[in-house]
Amino acid sequence: MKQLPGLAAEERKAAGAAVNRVKAAIEQALAEKTAATGSSDGDASRADLTMPARRRWKGGRHPVTVVIEEIEDIFRELGFTIALGPEAETEWYNFGALNFPSDHPAMDAHDTLYLSDEVLLRTHTSPVQVRTLQTYAPPIRILAPGNVYRRDFFDASHAPMFAQLEGFSVDEGISFVDLKATLTHFANKFFGKTRTRFRPSFFPFTEPSAEMDVECRLCHGAGCAACKNTGWMEILGSGMVHPNVLTEVGVDAEKYTGWAFGMGPGRIAMLRYGLPDIRLLYDSDMRFLEQLAQ
Amino acid sequence: MNASFKWLQDFVDIDLSPLELRDVLTMRCATVDDVVVLRKDLSDIVVARVVEVERHPNSDHLWVTKVDAGAGVLHDVVCGAPNVVAGAAYPFAAVGAVLPGGLTIEKRKIRGAVSEGMLCSARELGLGTDHEGILALDTSAEPGTRFLDVMPVGDTRFEIDVLPNRADLLSHEGLAREIAAATGKQLHRPQHPPAVLTRAAKSPVPPAVEVIVEDTEGAPRYVTAIIAGVTVGPSPEWLAARVEAIGSRSISNVVDVTNYMLHGFGQPMHAFDLSRIKGGKVIVRRARNGERIVTLDGVDRTLDDTMTVIADAESAQAIAGVIGGKGSEVDEGTTDILLEAAAFDPRRIRATRRKLGVSTDASYRFERGVDEASIPDLLDYAVELITRVAGGARVGEPTDAHRPLPPASAIRLRPSRVARVLGEEISIPDIERHLTSIEFVVSRDGAELLVTPPSFRRDTTGEIEIIEEVARLHGYERFSSEIRPFRPGTVPDAPLELVSRKVRAECIAAGLLETRPMPFVRNGPDSLRVRNPLAEDEAYLRSSLLDSLARRAEHNFAHMQRNIRLFEIGSVFIADRTAETGAPDERIHVAALISGDRRPPHFTEPHPPHYDQWDAKGIAESVAAAAWPRASITLAPSVGEMLWIISADGKAVGNVSRIEVDAPVWANPLFGVELDLEAIAGVVSQAARYKPVPTMPSIEVDLALVVPDEIASAQVAEVIRNAAGELLETLAVFDEYRGEGVPVGSRSLAWRLTFRHPERTLRDREIQGRTGKILSTLEAALGIRQRTS
Secondary structure, eight states: OTTGGGSOHHHHHHHHHHHHHHHHHHHHHHHHHHHHHTOOTTOGGGSOTTSOOOOOOOOBOOHHHHHHHHHHHHHHTTTOEEOOOOSEEEHHHHTGGGTOOTTOGGGGGGOOOBSSSSEEEOSSSTHHHHHHHHHOOSSEEEEEEEEEEOOOOOSSSOOSEEEEEEEEEEETTOOHHHHHHHHHHHHHHHHSSOOEEEEEEEETTEEEEEEEEEEOTTTTTSOOTTTTTSSEEEEEEEEEEOHHHHHHTTOOTTTOEEEEEEEOHHHHHHHHHTOSOTTHHHHOOHHHHHHHOO | OEEEHHHHHHHSOOOSOHHHHHHHHHHHTOEEEEEEEETGGGTTOEEEEEEEEEEOTTOSSOEEEEEEOSTTOEEEEEEOOTTOOTTOEEEEEETTOBOTTSOBOOOEEETTEEEOEEEOBTGGGTSOSOOSSBOOBOOOOOTTOBHHHHSTTOEEEEEEEOOTTOGGGSSHHHHHHHHHHHHTOOOOOOOOOOOSOOOOOOSOOOOOOEEEEOOTTTOSEEEEEEEESOOOOOOOHHHHHHHHHTTOOOOOHHHHHHHHHHHHHSOOEEEEEGGGOGGGEEEEEEOOTTOEEEBTTSOEEEOOTTSEEEEOSSSEEEETTTEEBGGGOOOTTOOOEEEEEEEOOHHHHHHHHHHHTOOOHHHHHHHHOOOGGGHHHHHHHHHHHHHHHHOOEEEEEEEEEEOOOOOOOOEEEOHHHHHHHHSSOOOHHHHHHHHHHTTOEEEEETTEEEEEOOTTOTTOOSHHHHHHHHHHHHOGGGSOOOOOOOOOOOOOOOHHHHHHHHHHHHHHHTTOEEOOOOOEESOOTTOEEOSSOSOGGGOEEOSOHHHHHHHHHHHHHHTTOOOEEEEEEEEEEEOOTTOSSOOOEEEEEEEEEEESBSSOOBTTBSSOOBOOHHHHHHHHHHHHHHHSTTSOEEEEEOSTTEEEEEEETTEEEEEEEEEOOOOOTTOOOEEEEEEETTSSOOOOOOOOOOOOOOOSOOEEEEEEEEEETTSOHHHHHHHHHHHHOTTEEEEEEEEEEOSTTSOTTEEEEEEEEEEOOSSSOOOHHHHHHHHHHHHHHHHHHHOOEEOOO
16 A cells, blocks of 8 residues: 555556455454454444443542632732741741730630740741741732641541631732722632621731621521521631731831731531531541542 | 620610621621520410409319400410419410420310410429419510510520620620610610618628738739628529529529629629638738638639739638639628629739639639729629628728729821721711710810720720721721722742642642641651640651551551552651751651552453552652652662652652551552652743654664663663663663573563664664674673573
């Protein structure tokens, strides 16, 4: 067949037809031979096509990572980048620089695991705010995902280590309206069109502080056991960066304002996937991960 | 903080339903976690009026009555109570109503007379033990009115999450102040029913007591009063109902008043039995090291000199601000009391209750700070209440020891700053209105305002705190949520985050599942101990991710899961003895752990091969290449459980190892890979450059070489590469064979060499020449020959 182009036009036509006849005969003989030997390999028409496919192991991200990356994607559209910080922090980064009064009931929610007199396992991702302010000048728009630690016993709803995701924006003219607008936008993107509400809260490093709720994912606001009949579910804590935090790291708090929020991707994953027990997220059971990792 | 709806109504007129009130509180000051309707089991009971009473024709102790329960119908009701009287009102359960305890009322015949409901006794309604007769109601309510609406037994309890800065909200008065502000009502003091006991002191006037405050630091204000001649007994119904509505137990009239003051006004008080205070002295002092006291909960506690106590001339009678002592407890025999109202140092209280492990409603409030200014007034109020509910009379003047009260200083508030922080302008009159509604004093100073917070709002220390008050009273919901223009941030993505993403993608492509386990381990080399661990067997931070993954593998084995393919990207902590602060060397690692089937079983392959070291080596190579795309990655064989040391550009970055775990017999071998993603500073990957796809044909040559075991395949490959020259495109081992035809101590390695010239077709002869040269070099350099059989 390879020699065909070398022949003259008429010869080529005749030779071509002859070659094709030979080719067809060979193919038919082969097909008969295959049928006779019963081999199904490569012959789909003869196989039991209801037999299962050949699969391969599928890898996937942990459900908490999936949630974190989805949140990151939404904020990236709004000009945010990703910042990281260490999990073993100094007391100053974790508390002092964030306007925590020492030995105050505000610390009750931050029962801390200590590594030495000065070093602790960070109780929130907020130290990344301080580290970022020390390194970069505004405008700052960052997200800081990471693990945080609390001295809580491991049970169905508490874990001594869990993921948190911090958002932080500092620039001239950043206001409470920006905070509300950005987080409302996030809620609508992440949960689908939803009602939100902001209510007063308290964090030493923000003032004013606000908690954001979204309509309960289960009852859509009608009230159910999951939302204690309020119709709302708490999603994140937020607030305007306290001027003391900016001043502590030498940023002009008159010129610059900012907002910050923190949320728990683990809690959101539990809500989304209907997990009854937080320990499922840590067990690393292959059957759990096969179901939910993606 | 638990609050009662009715108690709040004592302080402010509330036109809202409990659920509406919940939303007002949540949106304005403190989140209501739960709303509990008390005595819901009485919601079927109505007020009914008996209009006619006749003897039951077939019984000498039963009555047949006609009952008006509203709706214009009279019910025939058979009743056995001796006290049933025509014209009186009683609680009534109609047919279909459910009584407390679950009994459903049915229409039935009692000795031949039809009965369509039940007139109830106090006991049947769970309101006491009185079963002597039905409960006569002192009410003018219309028949048919819900029993709960007219009688004081029903209430709604709010469980409120009060923020740590809002000590003022830890009382009904404080919450009512916010409700008044939010609904435009006035806050007022409760109107109590008239005194129930007015008996004069029956004991002689008690001896005077000297109050000495030695520890003025621990007790900035200490106020006392003496009441003589009280009769300790049950509280009147209204007082018991208040105390019980918030979930406390009614104890006695005197003790209930102290609790009433605590929950009503946020001021804990303590009543001592004066007869048990020895030596005529009350001394507020530091505890002595080792000093002991049996507290009200019956526990014998040992104190130290960081704690403040209230003592008599002999011993400690109370742990200041935390818990009273058993020795001076008020009981039925008490006639004279010393009532204490104080402010204790919040830090001291916090430290003491932590040390003693006892937290009380009192310590909770002292820790957050009480309003020092209002203490004498509240003590007066409490004395008045006690004499009303327990009789007796005040004796002498109250004592009051206090430091100078912190001055009320004005805070400058710039309306322009309010607008800048909140993003919307709020008019000066609105700001003034909001702040004065919660008792802040506002005056104008040009375009700015001077704001003086009330004494109970020590949390508002600066302009920004005042702005928060304005924002929340204005209502967060009133602010716009339109996105406004913004400048993108200047902070680049953390390089480690970018590396992690690529590494994660590579692990997933290898079929691995991500896990995020706890980083605590039992112990390990270079492991760092947590000072205050939750459990001894998890007291250390891991220095290797594989340590965590190995435990996760064991968890899976315990659940009969044989096929394991996990990876993690996370922090490890290595004790760093050189760090002054004690900070560990913390690094982000990636690790993978595999065991079991390499592929899911299929009918064409019922028993897939198991993961082995070559899979682990492959994962190591590809993950390292993803992390450091421009570095040269090498895996050097190692010894023992450690299979290979991974290097990038010559620097050790990780390893591949066999993993030993507590595994059942059916488990397959485990292999682990771990890389330190911070070992090499962020190598920025550059886009690859295109190399023209070859257009010339290649020639393949297969060589089977007998290689002694002591010669590594890498050595052979190096010799082949050097001898083959630049025309060798690829070199690969495609088979290893031991057995017949190959001498013991050697194996046959089959190599495939692919030769290509970029610009012309290679001639066979050329390649035969090269192959000959390769074989002779192999023999000369390594003594290796071609396999002949």
